[in-house]
Structure formats: C-alpha cells, structure tokens
Amino acid sequence: MAIERRAASPRDGDHIHSKMGEGMKKYHGHCHCGAVQFELDSELNLPMQCDCSYCTRRATIFQMEPITNFQLLKGRDEMTRYGSKEISDHFFCKTCGISTFTYLKDKGAVVGAVVNLACLDGTDTARMKPMMVDGKNL
Numbered sequence: 001m002a003i004e005r006r007a008a009s010p011r012d013g014d015h016i017h018s019k020m021g022e023g024m025k026k027y028h029g030h031c032h033c034g035a036v037q038f039e040l041d042s043e044l045n046l047p048m049q050c051d052c053s054y055c056t057r058r059a060t061i062f063q064m065e066p067i068t069n070f071q072l073l074k075g076r077d078e079m080t081r082y083g084s085k086e087i088s089d090h091f092f093c094k095t096c097g098i099s100t101f102t103y104l105k106d107k108g109a110v111v112g113a114v115v116n117l118a119c120l121d122g123t124d125t126a127r128m129k130p131m132m133v134d135g136k137n138l
C-alpha cells in the first residue's frame, strides 16, 4: 500500500497522505488499562471504517498515517498481534484486549500505522463521519 506525503482533499481516499498543515496535532493514545501508550501526529481529517471480515468484527474508526507520524511510547511487550504478518500486524493489549493500532508493511518494512481513533485522548469518534473502505473487495 502506497503511503506518500502530498496535499489532498480530506475525501481523497486513494492515498494515505500527511502534510504539515494547521490542523496537524500531536495526540496521545493508549489502551484501556494504560499498558500500551503512543503518540500520533495527525490532522484526523480522514477517519475511516472498513468492511473487511476483521474490521467488521473489530468495529473501529481508524486513520492511516505514515509511520513517521507514529511513536510507540510504552507497551511493546504488553501487546500481542494478529494479522497476515506480510502486510499488516494488528496489535492489541494482552491485558485489556483493546485493539490500539495496526502496522502496515511493505516488503517487510513498517511503512504506516492505522490507529484506532477511539484510543486517542480528546477525540469523539461518535461524532466522526468516517469514509467507508471497501475492504472486503481489496
């Protein structure tokens, strides 16, 4: 999956994008018990939901960001993971079970983070209008 930095409209879903704009903020995120802590630089301008078999069950609103916008602060050993291991690692807390983020990979290298926006302090996912990703047909 291509991740690049460029200007784009908030509804342009063809690319994952990041630009240092006025809306870019640093968010602190964590699982429910606090074992997993991270920071995310994001404009939160492209919330998404996906209808693949995994996301449907997980039922989260997420945003994709380049890995340079994501920093795991705490809890590397407190998480377990699930996924293809080729293209994605879905991480969740061993203690509280919250799905916090997914690493997107390209040829084995982590290139992006897909972050559960409900884990970020100061966000209200109930008021977000996520774009639907046609994951079951990808």
Ligand SMILES: [Zn+2]
Binding pocket: 031, 032, 033, 034, 035, 036, 093, 094, 095, 096, 097, 098
């Ligand atoms: Zn936890």
